[in-house]
Structure formats: C-alpha cells, structure tokens
Amino acid sequence: MIHFNAGASLRKTAAALCLVTASFGATQAVAEPELTIKAAHAASATNTGHLALEFIDEQMRERTEGRIGLEIFPNGQLGGERELIESLQLGNLDMAFVSSAPLGSFNKEYFALDIPFLFKDRESVYRVLDGEVGQGLLDSLERVGLHGVGYWENGFRQLTNNVKPIYTPADLEGMKMRTMENEVHIAAWREEGANPAPLAFSELFTALQQGTFDAQEGPINLFYDMKFFEVQKYITKTNHIYSPFVVLMNPEVTARMSDEDRAIFEEVFAESKAYQRKLAQEADDKAEAAMPEITFVELTAEQQAEFAGRMGPVIEMVKKKVGAEAVDRIMAIANGE
Numbered sequence: 001m002i003h004f005n006a007g008a009s010l011r012k013t014a015a016a017l018c019l020v021t022a023s024f025g026a027t028q029a030v031a032e033p034e035l036t037i038k039a040a041h042a043a044s045a046t047n048t049g050h051l052a053l054e055f056i057d058e059q060m061r062e063r064t065e066g067r068i069g070l071e072i073f074p075n076g077q078l079g080g081e082r083e084l085i086e087s088l089q090l091g092n093l094d095m096a097f098v099s100s101a102p103l104g105s106f107n108k109e110y111f112a113l114d115i116p117f118l119f120k121d122r123e124s125v126y127r128v129l130d131g132e133v134g135q136g137l138l139d140s141l142e143r144v145g146l147h148g149v150g151y152w153e154n155g156f157r158q159l160t161n162n163v164k165p166i167y168t169p170a171d172l173e174g175m176k177m178r179t180m181e182n183e184v185h186i187a188a189w190r191e192e193g194a195n196p197a198p199l200a201f202s203e204l205f206t207a208l209q210q211g212t213f214d215a216q217e218g219p220i221n222l223f224y225d226m227k228f229f230e231v232q233k234y235i236t237k238t239n240h241i242y243s244p245f246v247v248l249m250n251p252e253v254t255a256r257m258s259d260e261d262r263a264i265f266e267e268v269f270a271e272s273k274a275y276q277r278k279l280a281q282e283a284d285d286k287a288e289a290a291m292p293e294i295t296f297v298e299l300t301a302e303q304q305a306e307f308a309g310r311m312g313p314v315i316e317m318v319k320k321k322v323g324a325e326a327v328d329r330i331m332a333i334a335n336g337e
Helices: 006-029 048-063 081-090 101-105 108-114 122-129 132-144 183-191 201-209 220-225 251-255 259-289 301-308 312-322 324-334
Strands: 035-040 068-073 095-099 147-156 158-161 176-179 195-198 215-218 234-237 242-249 295-298
Touching (some): 048 068, 048 147, 068 259, 081 095, 081 101, 081 242, 095 101, 101 183, 108 312, 108 324, 122 242, 132 147, 132 324, 147 220, 147 251, 176 183, 176 201, 183 195, 220 259, 312 324
Parallel strands (some): 035 068, 176 195, 234 295
Antiparallel strands (some): 095 242, 158 215
16 A cells, blocks of 8 residues: 655655745846946956946946846956957957057057156046046047047056166166057156066066066056065156056947936946045055055155156157147146146
8 A cells, every 4th residue: 555645745845846946036146137248357356447347237237127237357367458459349348447558559649648747646637537638538439449438547657676766767777667568658668768668467477577577667556456566676656657447348338228228327337437536546555555565765856857857759759649739738738727
C-alpha cells in the first residue's frame, strides 16, 4: 500500500513555489536596462571621475525607473585616452572622460587650453570652461563625430621626478620626461630644458619603474591614485596647466534617448559636475597628506615666473594652430578682462 504524506507534499510544493518566486525576484532585480551606456576611462576605479560615473549610473537607473544604466570600464581596460576617443567615433564605445590634451589631435581648437600658465586659479578656469568659450569647444567636437557633454575636474598639473628637487628650468636640463601625446605639451617641456617624449598613460608606471623616464607631470590626486609615489620621489608645484576631464559621448547614444530621458540625463550630468569637482578639489589635499615620503617643492613667485617666461614660443605656436584672435580672447577671459 502506498501511503500519501500530505504534509510532506505540501511542504515540497511550498518550497518549489518559494524557489520560483525567488528566482523571479532575482530576475527582476538584475533586469537589464533598455539602454546600457558603455562607459570607459584610463584612470583608476578610485578616481573622482570614476566615482562620478557611478553617480550617474545610480541616478539614471533610479530616475528612469531602470530604463537607462551605465556599464563602466576603468583602468584603461578598453585602451588609452586616444583609443577611447577613436572608439567613440567608431561607435564601439558610448561614453568616456579624457584629459583635454589628446583632443587637440582631433580638433585643433582644444590646443588653446594647453597653453602653459594660462590659468592662475580655478575661478579663471571656470570663467572659460563654463562660459561661451567652453561650450563652443564642446559644440565643435560634433564636426569630428563626438558629442561634448561637459567638463569635470582633473586638476592643476604638477612636475614630478625621481632624480632631485626641481626649482628652476635649469634643474630640468636633459631630464627624460614623459608627456601626453600633445605637441604643445612636448614643445613646452622642450622649452623648459627637458628631453620630452609622449607615452600612453597606461604604460607610464612601468616606464617610470624601469627608468625609461625620470620625470612626468600631472595632477597630484592622479599621481596618488596611480601609485606613482612608489616610483617617484619629488613633486614640484608648478601649476603649469589646468587639465579638465572632458566628458564625451557617441552622438547616437543621446539620440536613442526619449526627450524625457535626455532631460533627465542632462539634469543628472549637471549634478555630477558639481559632485565631481568638489571631490577633485578635496582629492589633491588628501593625496598630499597621504604621501609623507614624497618631497614637495613650493615655488616662489619668481621661480614660477622663470618657468612661465619661457613660454613665448609655445603661445605663438598655439596661435598659429588655433588663430591669434581666438587665443587672445581665451587669455583675456582667463585674466578676467
């Protein structure tokens, strides 16, 4: 005789229903957005730009009820900055933030932002980037298949090396120096007496470690994020160039958004700019405090003027590329004229 255990059967049925319900709930929880924006950058996952992308992802998922989200690839996983720009143009990538320097190779107008000692402080920076000039530069990227979304903060760039403290251009004489892939940067450091050469950022740590280069330059917070303190000893606060992060998208991505979602994205990005800039401004001070083993060199006004005084030929070079009128206008706005 077969005995039917009703209690056991009910328990099994209930367990099965719970499993199905749990599985359905899990499926709902990980449901893919209708539009997943593939975003990438060459910085670390602790960089303020990465944190801003995470902010956009969180806010877009929440405000669009899951219709739009980001998939983020940090640490140069999809290539260096030049490769990321090219991937955006080809439609292989949806969104990226890059330093402004590589953009000069795609749109010569961006060389104007690379004039050394153009900006004295953040107030002068924001007068240019957040005004007509900055928006005009973003709009000009449409001509080369890029949508300029806006500007985040990378920071003022400083000179670092592993040889000795640098106080004057004479101290740089013949020093092997990595620069960004930007002819204005290369020309500037040649004028300062260094022996500059470009290298992809993703390869820089190894190159410094192996002694291929003695020196490099960049924001202090990025120096810390990339652990360059393991292979460099000295940072000279030259503030020679302010480097924004330019946030770019493939134009087709925003075209695929509804008017409502596009408005939400613009609102979220505006919030991300304030959020990221605040983080970036705090990051340099935190990074400096976290590197007691690094020797920081504070230049006097006279010493900084000696570096700046060599930039005449570089300014003329940029004027030939961009146009003297455009350069003079940017310099006047930066100076508050």
